[in-house]
Amino acid sequence: MIHQFKLNGYNIVLDVFSGSVHAVDEVAYDIISMYKNKSKEEIIKAIQSKYSDISTSDIEECLGDIKELENNGKLFTEDIYADLAFDFKKKNTVIKALCLHIAHTCNLNCEYCFASQGKYHGERALMSLEVGKRAIDFLIENSGKRRNLEVDFFGGEPLMNFDVVKGIVKYARSIEKKHNKNFRFTLTTNGVLVDDDVIDFANKECHNVVLSLDGRKEVHDRLRKTINGKGSYDTIVPKFQHFVKRRGNKGYYVRGTFTHNNVDFTNDIFHMADLGFTELSMEPVVCAPDDPYALTEEDLPVLFEQYEILAKDMIRREKEGKPITFYHYMIDLTGGPCIYKRISGCGSGCEYFAVTPWGDLYPCHQFVGDESYLMGDIWKGIVNKEKQDEFKLCNAYARPECEDCWAKLFCSGGCAANAYHATGSINGIYEYGCKLFRKRMECAIMMQVDKSLNK
Amino acid sequence: MKRIQTIETRDLKKSTVEGGCGECQTSCQSACKTSCGVANQQCEKCLNEE
Numbered sequence: 001m002i003h004q005f006k007l008n009g010y011n012i013v014l015d016v017f018s019g020s021v022h023a024v025d026e027v028a029y030d031i032i033s034m035y036k037n038k039s040k041e042e043i044i045k046a047i048q049s050k051y052s053d054i055s056t057s058d059i060e061e062c063l064g065d066i067k068e069l070e071n072n073g074k075l076f077t078e079d080i081y082a083d084l085a086f087d088f089k090k091k092n093t094v095i096k097a098l099c100l101h102i103a104h105t106c107n108l109n110c111e112y113c114f115a116s117q118g119k120y121h122g123e124r125a126l127m128s129l130e131v132g133k134r135a136i137d138f139l140i141e142n143s144g145k146r147r148n149l150e151v152d153f154f155g156g157e158p159l160m161n162f163d164v165v166k167g168i169v170k171y172a173r174s175i176e177k178k179h180n181k182n183f184r185f186t187l188t189t190n191g192v193l194v195d196d197d198v199i200d201f202a203n204k205e206c207h208n209v210v211l212s213l214d215g216r217k218e219v220h221d222r223l224r225k226t227i228n229g230k231g232s233y234d235t236i237v238p239k240f241q242h243f244v245k246r247r248g249n250k251g252y253y254v255r256g257t258f259t260h261n262n263v264d265f266t267n268d269i270f271h272m273a274d275l276g277f278t279e280l281s282m283e284p285v286v287c288a289p290d291d292p293y294a295l296t297e298e299d300l301p302v303l304f305e306q307y308e309i310l311a312k313d314m315i316r317r318e319k320e321g322k323p324i325t326f327y328h329y330m331i332d333l334t335g336g337p338c339i340y341k342r343i344s345g346c347g348s349g350c351e352y353f354a355v356t357p358w359g360d361l362y363p364c365h366q367f368v369g370d371e372s373y374l375m376g377d378i379w380k381g382i383v384n385k386e387k388q389d390e391f392k393l394c395n396a397y398a399r400p401e402c403e404d405c406w407a408k409l410f411c412s413g414g415c416a417a418n419a420y421h422a423t424g425s426i427n428g429i430y431e432y433g434c435k436l437f438r439k440r441m442e443c444a445i446m447m448q449v450d451k452s453l454n455k
Numbered sequence: 456m457k458r459i460q461t462i463e464t465r466d467l468k469k470s471t472v473e474g475g476c477g478e479c480q481t482s483c484q485s486a487c488k489t490s491c492g493v494a495n496q497q498c499e500k501c502l503n504e505e
Contacts, residue, residue: 019467028458065456073468074461084471097481148478148499184480188488210488283488331494333464335501338474341493342467346482364483409467410494441494452462 002076003406004033007446008312014445016406017081020074021333023449027051031062036076081409085343085395092350092392094144098135098151099354099365102127102158102165107192108232111223112259112285112293118156120369125357126161131378132168135355138378140179150207152186154354154365159193169205186210190224191236191243199243203250211240214256215268215282222261223293241276253327255281259293263302266310273317273324281327284436286418295432304439311443315450329444331410333452342396345412349375349391363391366417391416394426401429407438465498476500 001016011029013022024032027047034043044059069075104125106118118124139149151172153165165187172183184207189198191211202209213236214220221231244252254277258265265282272280284303287294295303310326317323346352349363356368359378367373376383396402396412399419414437418430478499482492 017467019464021462021464023460023462025458062458065459068456069459069461073466077468080468081471088475092477094477096477099483146477148480150481152483328492328495332497332501333462335498336465337479337493337496337498338465338470339467340470340475340477341479341496341498345493348483351477352481352483365488410492412493437492440492444495449462453460 001079001404001406002032004029005442007308007442008315008450010446010449012442012445012449013075014406015069015075015077016409017079018073018075018077019333019409020069020077021445021449022069022075023453027054027059028062028066031059032066032075035063035066081339081343082397084339085397086393088340088344090392092344094146095139095142095351095353096146096149097347097352098139099154099352100127100132100135100151100158100168101155101354101356101365101368102132102153103156103161104357105160106155106157106190107160107227108157108190109225109227109229110190111225112257112287112291114286114366115156115368120356122369127164127355127357129164129167129171131355131357131359132164133171134359134378136168136172136175138381140175140181142381143181147180148182148184150184150186152188154188157190157192158187159189159198162193162198166201169201173205184208188212190232191239192226192232194236194239194243199246202243203247206250208251208253209243209247210281211236211243211252211254212256213237213240213254213272213277214258215262215265216271219258219262219268220256223257223259237275244277251279253279253281255283255327257283257285259285259287260295260299261293263295263299264306265303266306266313269310269324269326270313278323279325279327284433286421286430286433300432300435303436307436307439307443311447315447318451328440329447331441331444331448333445333448339409341412342409343412344395346415348416349388349394363387364417366415367420390426398427399429401431405434405438407434407441410441411437465501473500474498 003014005012011024047059104119109117176183186208187202187206188210217233220233224232254272269282354362354365354368361375362368362373382388394416396408399413402408402413416426418433419428420426422430479496
């Protein structure tokens with residue numbers, strides 16, 4: 001399978017199953033589009049009727065080049081991965097990442113929160129240190145030979161239970177060498193409680209921090225409000241700036257959510273850049289279609305254009321020596337994931353679980369609170385084997401809708417939680433998300449082409 | 456090639472042999488939390504080789 005697209009003056013051909021990317025001229029672009037369904041004579045005739053100055057031998061030379069790429073496994077490569085996808089996930093029984101719900105409570109009251117103001121449709125709760133330590137033991141016990149183990153402190157707002165965060169890290173660090181493990185901690189925070197103590201701790205211990213900011217003040221304050229209904233922008237922005245300044249070269253993301261209220265979300269990304277942040281992420285809101293801020297079909301062309309504006313502006317910034325990173329455009333064509341990662345996906349319900357404040361296990365943070373997806377707990381382990389098997393079979397080849405999709409090796413069939421919320425099945429697809437995802441991948445590939453050709 | 460420039464990429468078919476160590480980051484542990492994008496994850500082996 002190939003995917004052809006034109007963007008920012010480039011004609012791009014992606015060979016889906018080898019991962020090869022080709023930048024071609026108009027003539028080659030047209031020849032490649034006809035290569036598999038037209039005869040040589042038909043191609044020559046079609047090209048010469050469109051381009052008056054192309055000789056037959058010129059077209060034959062291009063056909064020869066295409067044939068050479070095909071023979072070398074760089075074009076029209078066959079799909080050999082379907083069986084691998086099911087076998088690999090079935091055999092993989094280790095757990096390597098946990099999302100710890102440190103606090104099912106929040107000091108903000110964001111309207112669009114999928115966790116329903118941190119409570120996940122349940123009671124307010126804080127994780128105890130005892131539960132946190134047991135979660136670390138559970139992860140080590142189930143991680144087999146995997147060395148790098150990931151723990152995300154999530155909520156609600158994890159800093160509302162900061163002492164327990166510190167206690168869990170201290171405990172994990174005290175036993176990681178003995179077990180030949182390397183813990184990588186991530187802290188996701190709304191910023192309200194960030195202070196020097198938090199910054200010192202995070203800069204010493206956290207591999208990554210995710211700082212929630214939606215962009216421009218009026219956009220951020222519209223949905224990210226305090227319990228008293230006041231906007232939180234003025235409180236958190238100086239704290240995040242101080243945090244990032246002191247973070248040095250360690251990883252962070254300033255991460256926002258855009259909604260129907262700010263379909264011109266690139267202005268929010270540029271605002272983040274103006275505030276001095278360079279590592280940026282902006283996600284489309286996922287919510288019920290009747291929510292007032294839900295993205296609509298009419299928004300789609302605007303959003304596509306926004307993604308293009310962003311990609312082109314990032315190229316400009318890079319050339320000016322002031323680059324910014326956008327999470328979804330970070331693809332590394334040479335050092336990116338292997339095919340196993342690409343077909344098996346995020347690992348939810350298999351190698352990645354969310355842990356509630358009281359130690360229950362769910363396939364990921366987005367399933368927490370949905371009792372039908374309760375998988376077990378950190379003492380007894382995974383007991384809902386039937387559900388686990390469903391997740392093991394959920395991969396890039398599990399959905400008929402993905403069969404002809406060129407992007408499936410970039411998304412592994414998409415987010416199981418989004419699919420479930422959109423269709424009632426983790427093996428469904430969230431079509432709206434797919435459309436945005438494909439656009440983002442075209443932009444990301446185009447940026448790599450630009451980088452490569454303008455070295 | 457006159458009309459085609461091939462960008463250097465990782466050969467996915469080759470990675471059926473050399474890949475699958477599972478040491479790379481879980482995608483939702485980075486920044487998204489609401490979508491599944493695996494393509495932007497770094498290969499841990501490739502990182503170590505660098």
